[in-house]
Amino acid sequence: MKFIWRLWSLNKHNHWLFKLAVAILLVGLAFRLFFYQSTRFEPNFDDSFVDKTEVPKPPPISVNIPKPPASVDISNPPASVDIPNPPASVGVPEPEDEEAPNNELYTGECDLFIGDWIPSPSGPIYTNASCPLIEGHQNCIRNGRPDSGYLFWRWNPRDCELPQFDPQRFLELMRNKTWALIGDSISRNHVQSLLCMLSPVEQAVEVYHDEEYKSKRWHFPYYNFTMSNVWSPFLVEAAIFEDNDGVSTAEVQLQLDKLDKNWTNLYGNLDYAIISTGKWFLKAAIYHENDTVVGCHICPGKNFTEKGFVFAYEKALHYVMDFIATSKHKGLIFFRTSTPDHFENGEWHNGGTCPKTTPAKEGEMEMKDLNRILRETELAEFEKASAKAAENGVNLKLLDFTNLLVSRPDGHPGPYRQFHPFAEDKNATVQNDCLHWCLPGPIDYWNDVIMEMVVNS
Numbered sequence: 001m002k003f004i005w006r007l008w009s010l011n012k013h014n015h016w017l018f019k020l021a022v023a024i025l026l027v028g029l030a031f032r033l034f035f036y037q038s039t040r041f042e043p044n045f046d047d048s049f050v051d052k053t054e055v056p057k058p059p060p061i062s063v064n065i066p067k068p069p070a071s072v073d074i075s076n077p078p079a080s081v082d083i084p085n086p087p088a089s090v091g092v093p094e095p096e097d098e099e100a101p102n103n104e105l106y107t108g109e110c111d112l113f114i115g116d117w118i119p120s121p122s123g124p125i126y127t128n129a130s131c132p133l134i135e136g137h138q139n140c141i142r143n144g145r146p147d148s149g150y151l152f153w154r155w156n157p158r159d160c161e162l163p164q165f166d167p168q169r170f171l172e173l174m175r176n177k178t179w180a181l182i183g184d185s186i187s188r189n190h191v192q193s194l195l196c197m198l199s200p201v202e203q204a205v206e207v208y209h210d211e212e213y214k215s216k217r218w219h220f221p222y223y224n225f226t227m228s229n230v231w232s233p234f235l236v237e238a239a240i241f242e243d244n245d246g247v248s249t250a251e252v253q254l255q256l257d258k259l260d261k262n263w264t265n266l267y268g269n270l271d272y273a274i275i276s277t278g279k280w281f282l283k284a285a286i287y288h289e290n291d292t293v294v295g296c297h298i299c300p301g302k303n304f305t306e307k308g309f310v311f312a313y314e315k316a317l318h319y320v321m322d323f324i325a326t327s328k329h330k331g332l333i334f335f336r337t338s339t340p341d342h343f344e345n346g347e348w349h350n351g352g353t354c355p356k357t358t359p360a361k362e363g364e365m366e367m368k369d370l371n372r373i374l375r376e377t378e379l380a381e382f383e384k385a386s387a388k389a390a391e392n393g394v395n396l397k398l399l400d401f402t403n404l405l406v407s408r409p410d411g412h413p414g415p416y417r418q419f420h421p422f423a424e425d426k427n428a429t430v431q432n433d434c435l436h437w438c439l440p441g442p443i444d445y446w447n448d449v450i451m452e453m454v455v456n457s
């Protein structure tokens with residue numbers, strides 16, 4: 001029914017067209033109601049990226065996609081319990097919907113970030129075999145992760161219908177457009193997810209990388225679509241003294257009031273950007289503002305004032321948000337909140353693990369304090385900036401995937417960040433990753449949400 005209201009608001013000055021559209025929609029809904037029961041939980045193989053034009057043919061997508069385990073198995077999505085009610089769109093009007101047409105304030109929008117994970121027998125649209133861009137540490141299937149149940153859930157917003165990500169439609173919308181995902185390794189994780197989801201329609205061609213292979217750019221030749229991933233873990237200028245395994249030899253020198261030019265130089269030419277930061281602010285650092293040391297975090301013996309990371313996070317986010325809100329940017333800018341981790345019985349550096357193999361039930365998973373503090377700071381700074389952005393005509397939107405991710409402790413590589421970690425020794429002690437996300441995996445569903453927001457923007 002939401003679609004009708006959406007159409008209503010679009011066409012309220014054009015009643016004739018509106019009536020026609022409603023008639024078509026009602027016929028469609030009746031048709032859908034009629035068939036809904038019989039097709040409800042069948043695998044959906046008629047995916048929407050069936051070729052409609054003469055674009056390069058996708059690789060055969062059905063072959064390498066792991067099937068849900070056939071036998072009854074704890075990793076299998078539960079068959080009947082826990083399946084939430086069908087989405088509202090099947091035609092049962094909800095009370096608040098009936099009011100909608102009379103309500104001038106109704107915008108046709110609903111909260112895409114509140115919902116549930118529901119069984120999805122069709123699973124992911126790509127695999128380690130069909131997408132060559134998955135980073136080794138997140139390539140869980142190739143690395144020998146034995147369970148596959150975590151692949152068969154999809155995000156289902158509670159009050160709106162979320163169409164599946166449609167790579168063909170996405171690429172068509174993005175003809176001649178430029179995107180950048182800016183931030184830390186979670187942004188890299190995300191860019192790989194997005195490129196993989198587009199790969200059945202067109203494979204991205206890498207056209208640039210920096211010396212350390214941290215920032216990259218890809219081009220989709222047929223669609224002339226450019227996607228950049230900009231490594232900027234603090235978004236502000238930072239001198240970092242650590243190796244690729246996260247072992248550091250000195251505190252980070254952080255310039256809280258100087259934005260990292262690696263992204264700001266690019267910013268003006270982007271049609272879309274997703275900007276985020278987070279966990280790096282927890283590290284030991286010396287804080288500078290106006291070229292003067294103003295304090296530090298975890299710096300014993302340094303004769304600087306311990307300020308705590310929230311001090312730095314608020315300041316850095318303030319400068320970032322202010323830049324965005326006053327930029328006069330004409331594109332669509334997303335600010336993404338940082339993502340929760342699921343380390344149990346320890347953290348990254350001291351043996352934490354994440355052994356769960358199914359999504360958490362509602363209320364079963366609590367957000368850790370650090371994740372909560374980061375997010376609260378982000379939301380507060382975003383809130384302050386969004387009024388200013390609106391005044392300046394900047395299209396700034398929030399991506400807050402916290403709800404979606406908190407309930408997915410099963411989505412991380414865990415020990416399978418390494419290739420077959422237990423091949424030689426079943427009891428081997430290995431580094432677990434409960435911070436990044438397996439690909440394919442839960443963050444693929446970010447793209448469903450983002451596409452919906454792009455389509456409706």
Ligand SMILES: *[C@@H]1O[C@H](CO)[C@@H](O)[C@H](O)[C@H]1NC(C)=O
Pocket residue numbers: 128129141142143144
């Ligand atoms: C994908 O993973 C499967 C299962 O581990 C493995 O047999 C296959 O070789 C992998 N393919 C690629 C291209 O990595």
Ligand SMILES: *[C@@H]1O[C@H](CO)[C@@H](O)[C@H](O)[C@H]1NC(C)=O
Pocket residue numbers: 175176
């Ligand atoms: C893309 O750019 C080309 C060349 O500038 C132009 O001919 C074409 O119309 C553009 N397509 C879209 C969808 O903007």
Ligand SMILES: *[C@@H]1O[C@H](CO)[C@@H](O)[C@H](O)[C@H]1NC(C)=O
Pocket residue numbers: 176177178224
């Ligand atoms: C590709 O897109 C860019 C804008 O992103 C545009 O300047 C250029 O003309 C396009 N090229 C073609 C061949 O369409």
Ligand SMILES: *[C@@H]1O[C@H](CO)[C@@H](O)[C@H](O)[C@H]1NC(C)=O
Pocket residue numbers: 210211214215231261262
């Ligand atoms: C950031 O910019 C500096 C200076 O332009 C450059 O040397 C560096 O390689 C860039 N870093 C990344 C990750 O692109």
Ligand SMILES: *[C@@H]1O[C@H](CO)[C@@H](O)[C@H](O)[C@H]1NC(C)=O
Pocket residue numbers: 290
């Ligand atoms: C920044 O530092 C300069 C010189 O050290 C000083 O003149 C200026 O007032 C400072 N600005 C702010 C905003 O503190």
Ligand SMILES: *[C@@H]1O[C@H](CO)[C@@H](O)[C@H](O)[C@H]1NC(C)=O
Pocket residue numbers: 303
């Ligand atoms: C520490 O800083 C204070 C104030 O800046 C200064 O007075 C003091 O001499 C410093 N102590 C050392 C050991 O450097």
Ligand SMILES: *[C@@H]1O[C@H](CO)[C@@H](O)[C@H](O)[C@H]1NC(C)=O
Pocket residue numbers: 425426427
């Ligand atoms: C692994 O640990 C189990 C119990 O902790 C032990 O019985 C077994 O011998 C160990 N296996 C190896 C290969 O060390």
